[in-house]
Structures are given as structure tokens and as C-alpha cells.
Amino acid sequence: MIAIGADHAGFALKEILVEYLRGKGLEVKDFGVHTDAVKVDYPPIAFSVAQAIHRGNAEWGILVCGTGVGMSIAANKVKGIRAALCTTEYVARMSREHNDANVLVLGGWVVGKGLACQILDSWMGASFVGGIHQNRVQMIQQQEEGIHGG
Numbered sequence: 001m002i003a004i005g006a007d008h009a010g011f012a013l014k015e016i017l018v019e020y021l022r023g024k025g026l027e028v029k030d031f032g033v034h035t036d037a038v039k040v041d042y043p044p045i046a047f048s049v050a051q052a053i054h055r056g057n058a059e060w061g062i063l064v065c066g067t068g069v070g071m072s073i074a075a076n077k078v079k080g081i082r083a084a085l086c087t088t089e090y091v092a093r094m095s096r097e098h099n100d101a102n103v104l105v106l107g108g109w110v111v112g113k114g115l116a117c118q119i120l121d122s123w124m125g126a127s128f129v130g131g132i133h134q135n136r137v138q139m140i141q142q143q144e145e146g147i148h149g150g
Helices: 011-023 043-054 069-075 089-099 113-125 132-144
Strands: 002-006 028-030 060-065 083-085 103-107
Touching (some): 043 069, 083 089
């Protein structure tokens, strides 16, 4: 299952992505917002999507706000989340292959719908390669656990 959420600035792109994913036969849980008529704060939406992954209720997450920066910062505060703000297909693929990203973040003001779908396909089509990258992801996990001090 894929958890997805957006604030008012990312609403339009989120709606396109939900339709795109469901058109591929994928299960999507939409954490809102469900309108762009009212401005909302992005952190609670980012936390809801990230916590769905942390709790094992979703395999991946997708977040959209105006630039994607706020959502990525907020989501990365949840333990076990590796949210990657992606603006190209290459960055999306690398975020999965090298960083084992489990949340894709997009900027609704930054990428158009066609590019967003291409980025999403690239991200979902890639897999973590492990190796030296596993060690790096493990370092991040250890920091989350407080093992590395600092």
C-alpha cells in the first residue's frame, strides 16, 4: 500500500498521482488534503504518511507541498523514514538505489504532472542496491537510535 498526502499547495498534483497510481492497480491511502480551498499546515500530513510507514501500514509514501522542502523535513523527523525530495528521474532512482528512500517528496510548484509521473515511475521502479550503501543507511539508523551520540 502507498500512503499519500499533500497540503493545499500540493493538492492538485496529489490528485493526479492518486489517479495515476490507482490506474496502475495499486492500493493508495489518501491522507489528504481533499481540497485546496483552505490553507493547511503540512507537518501533520507529513507525520501521518510517515507514521503509516513506520507502523507497517504502508510500504511507501508520497508527499507533495509547494516546493517539497517542508514535507521532506517534517517526514524525516519520524523514525525510520528516509524521505527524498526529487526533481528529476535520476535523483528519484538514486534515492531508492543508494539511500533506500521510502518516501518520495515532490514540489507541486516545481514539477509538472508529466514529469511527476515519470519521477514516480523511476522511483518505484528502482530498488536498493545495498553494499556500501547499506552501511550508510545503517549509520543513519544508528543516529536515530542515539548510538552515534552527537
